[in-house]
Amino acid sequence: MTKKDITREIIGNVLIPMGFVSGENINSCWFIRKFKNSKGETARLVVEFYTRGWDKRLFMVINSYSGRCSSYGIEDIVPDSSENGFPCATLKEYKLAIEAYGDILKQYGRDFFKKISKPPLENDYFREEDDFRLFKEHDLLAQKFLTEHQLDISQIKAEDAIQIIKKIILEMQGESFEQCRNTILELSAFYGSVLGNRHKCRWVMHNCRTHFTCTLNFYSKSGPSLSLHKDISVAWKEGVDKLDSLIIDSL
Structure with missing residues (x-):
């Protein structure tokens, strides 16, 4: 054996x-x-x-x-x-x-x-279901955000999008994560679309064995793998200046 x-x-x-x-x-x-x-x-x-x-x-x-x-x-x-x-x-x-x-x-x-197997009492985390929703519905989530805010994605650069995200994140200060969950997913899909207009990238679901997680991956070898919804949630908790690291002008 x-x-x-x-x-x-x-x-x-x-x-x-x-x-x-x-x-x-x-x-x-x-x-x-x-x-x-x-x-x-x-x-x-x-x-x-x-x-x-x-x-x-x-x-x-x-x-x-x-x-x-x-x-x-x-x-x-x-x-x-x-x-x-x-x-x-x-x-x-x-x-x-x-x-x-x-x-x-x-x-x-x-x-x-x-x-x-008991989950945390708090609901301040993304569930695997949220990752699958972002992966499967990112186009719908992005379009919903663009329509509600009357934005033309073809005219938006990465630094402009980050400023929009910062403004909305600051407006959500004091709200619970549960109240912000859907908005953070929409912001992630929106920013992923902005980056997708200028770089070759795609949404990917990774099987980490214990769970699946959704990232935005770039085809360029020098491109990062971004967990946008998690990065934006950290900015919501710890400060919007952290979002500047997500600005990608060239690869």
């Missing part, structure tokens, strides 16, 4: 009954569970393993995405423990290590997964 076969069999017997499915690539094997959290938002749990090369020890990490991303090790799961990994220099040692992690997941996994 290969290491992936051992992992899939031993850990799979523990996690698959809990709703996980297995996934793998050329170098590793992991287990993922997709579900709706208590707010009805898309959430995921990912259990994966990695080897620390210099001393050949195996470690397990649990990644949670439920409103926000968090990572956990054994010290978070098992009371009064520390994360030292298990020896895995040989196939026999690797199997013993996987069995040890399997036993830990049997004993603590279900309760721990329930605990880390």
